[in-house]
Amino acid sequence: MKRTRREMLAVGATTLLAAAAGRNGLHFGSGEIPEDLAKWKFSKPLRVPPVLSPVRIDAKTDYYEITQKEADVELLPELHTRIWGYEGMFPGPTIKARRGRRTIVRQTNQLPHKTVVHLHGGVTETDSDGFPTDMIMPGESRSYVYSNEGRGATLWYHDHAMDRTAQNLYMGLAGLYIIEDESEAGLGLPVAEYDVPLILQDRSFGPDGNFVYHAGRGGRMGAHGTVVLVNGVPWPRFAVARRKYRFRILNASNATVFEPALQNGRPLIQIATDGGLLPMPIECQSIPLAMAERTDVVADFSEYPIGTQIVLSNLSGKGPQSEIMRFEVARDGPVENPIPQKLSNMEPLDPKLAARTRIFEFGISVEFKIPPLTWTINGKEFNPKASLAQVEYGQVEIWHLKNRKFGSLEMIHPVHIHLINFQILERNGEAPKPWERGWKDTVSLDNGEEVKLIMKFDGYRGRYLMHCHNLEHEDHSMMARFDVI
Ligand SMILES: [Cu+2]
Numbered sequence: 001m002k003r004t005r006r007e008m009l010a011v012g013a014t015t016l017l018a019a020a021a022g023r024n025g026l027h028f029g030s031g032e033i034p035e036d037l038a039k040w041k042f043s044k045p046l047r048v049p050p051v052l053s054p055v056r057i058d059a060k061t062d063y064y065e066i067t068q069k070e071a072d073v074e075l076l077p078e079l080h081t082r083i084w085g086y087e088g089m090f091p092g093p094t095i096k097a098r099r100g101r102r103t104i105v106r107q108t109n110q111l112p113h114k115t116v117v118h119l120h121g122g123v124t125e126t127d128s129d130g131f132p133t134d135m136i137m138p139g140e141s142r143s144y145v146y147s148n149e150g151r152g153a154t155l156w157y158h159d160h161a162m163d164r165t166a167q168n169l170y171m172g173l174a175g176l177y178i179i180e181d182e183s184e185a186g187l188g189l190p191v192a193e194y195d196v197p198l199i200l201q202d203r204s205f206g207p208d209g210n211f212v213y214h215a216g217r218g219g220r221m222g223a224h225g226t227v228v229l230v231n232g233v234p235w236p237r238f239a240v241a242r243r244k245y246r247f248r249i250l251n252a253s254n255a256t257v258f259e260p261a262l263q264n265g266r267p268l269i270q271i272a273t274d275g276g277l278l279p280m281p282i283e284c285q286s287i288p289l290a291m292a293e294r295t296d297v298v299a300d301f302s303e304y305p306i307g308t309q310i311v312l313s314n315l316s317g318k319g320p321q322s323e324i325m326r327f328e329v330a331r332d333g334p335v336e337n338p339i340p341q342k343l344s345n346m347e348p349l350d351p352k353l354a355a356r357t358r359i360f361e362f363g364i365s366v367e368f369k370i371p372p373l374t375w376t377i378n379g380k381e382f383n384p385k386a387s388l389a390q391v392e393y394g395q396v397e398i399w400h401l402k403n404r405k406f407g408s409l410e411m412i413h414p415v416h417i418h419l420i421n422f423q424i425l426e427r428n429g430e431a432p433k434p435w436e437r438g439w440k441d442t443v444s445l446d447n448g449e450e451v452k453l454i455m456k457f458d459g460y461r462g463r464y465l466m467h468c469h470n471l472e473h474e475d476h477s478m479m480a481r482f483d484v485i
Pocket residue numbers: 375411412413414468469470473474478
């Protein structure tokens with residue numbers, strides 16, 4: 001193959017940068033891959049991450065072992081990408097837990113850099129929650145204990161290392177963690193191979209197949225990619241039967257909002273938010289999904305003839321990123337019952353029970369120094385030793401979050417609170433959006449927006465975190481510690 005001069009230069013630059021990055025432990029190329037990305041659209045079949053088997057079980061606990069390691073994997077056709085993966089996979093293997101039954105995950109770090117693991121959405125004791133300074137050093141292991149007391153829900157585990165979360169996740173340190181709840185069994189929702197996770201990510205690639213990482217000014221704005229990956233496959237196709245499917249959709253990107261919608265105009269039937277099943281299913285034309293948010297939807301393919309192709313669009317993307325994947329109706333399915341109108345019990349938390357309201361302002365501090373910009377909460381950068389709120393155990397509180405408007409700068413801050421689930425009382429003084437009316441652990445705040453959340457601080461005492469889930473904002477200090485006392 002003859003390369004153009006421009007490509008040769010790009011390869012040279014990639015090698016140099018890869019060498020430079022190697023010292024830092026990371027392997028990022030440079031220069032965009034020169035080919036036409038769209039040619040890969042809908043060519044590779046969807047892959048579902050394997051479910052991890054426990055190494056041991058006893059009366060109360062399932063024990064897992066995960067090694068964090070480098071691997072060269074084929075994400076793009078005929079190219080290899082160096083990744084950092086749980087068990088060397090991109091994304092990592094799925095852990096399935098049962099509500100009320102404990103799991104212990106022993107994580108071994110064989111990477112050249114410190115790591116931390118956080119179970120996003122978990123009700124987890126403080127020592128296992130993945131505080132950013134509780135590092136696993138290279139060559140060492142740490143066991144994380146998860147009680148799985150929370151509701152049945154689609155959670156995920158991912159890196160949370162101090163100052164390095166963005167790059168560690170971009171390299172691949174993320175996987176699904178599903179809590180199964182016996183109360184779901186009688187609902188007749190799709191199960192087994194009809195219950196399918198869709199982990200949405202975007203990545204840029206260099207000509208050698210390695211990731212390219214650009215995070216904007218000072219590495220602080222957020223890393224976006226040109227290729228849309230679902231479970232690590234670029235714009236996959238998925239052969240489906242004429243029946244219902246449950247899709248557990250996670251936005252695991254660093255800084256990109258996705259808004260899935262069916263291109264044929266049919267609605268998505270939303271059945272769950274971050275914290276599990278909604279009281280009843282609702283129809284949505286599209287569901288905006290900021291970073292770290294999850295939504296479960298049911299799609300019914302029984303109404304289409306075999307051979308029908310249905311694209312899952314991304315209403316917040318442009319060009320190649322305006323599409324996510326394609327469903328292809330390939331075979332007949334069984335006759336099924338409709339989705340039940342009652343899915344779960346969800347008691348609204350009464351604002352009258354709130355002992356207090358706290359205000360948190362998500363803003364920016366710009367100064368004449370290097371670096372000139374930091375993301376802040378109540379004007380402060382993250383300090384792991386300083387707590388921004390002392391909350392009494394068992395107390396109900398309202399947290400009023402504000403995204404301080406800063407000109408026209410794109411500043412979506414998806415705010416994640418550890419330990420608890422909350423309900424959204426208000427968005428900009430009005431009712432929350434239809435797709436965010438269930439239990440949540442992450443709420444998206446667009447430039448200038450504000451929300452009021454209500455939550456009860458039970459589960460555990462100790463130090464926990466609230467932070468922006470734009471990972472570059474998180475690493476550049478938009479994080480706060482709170483303590484449950
Ligand atoms: Cu942010």
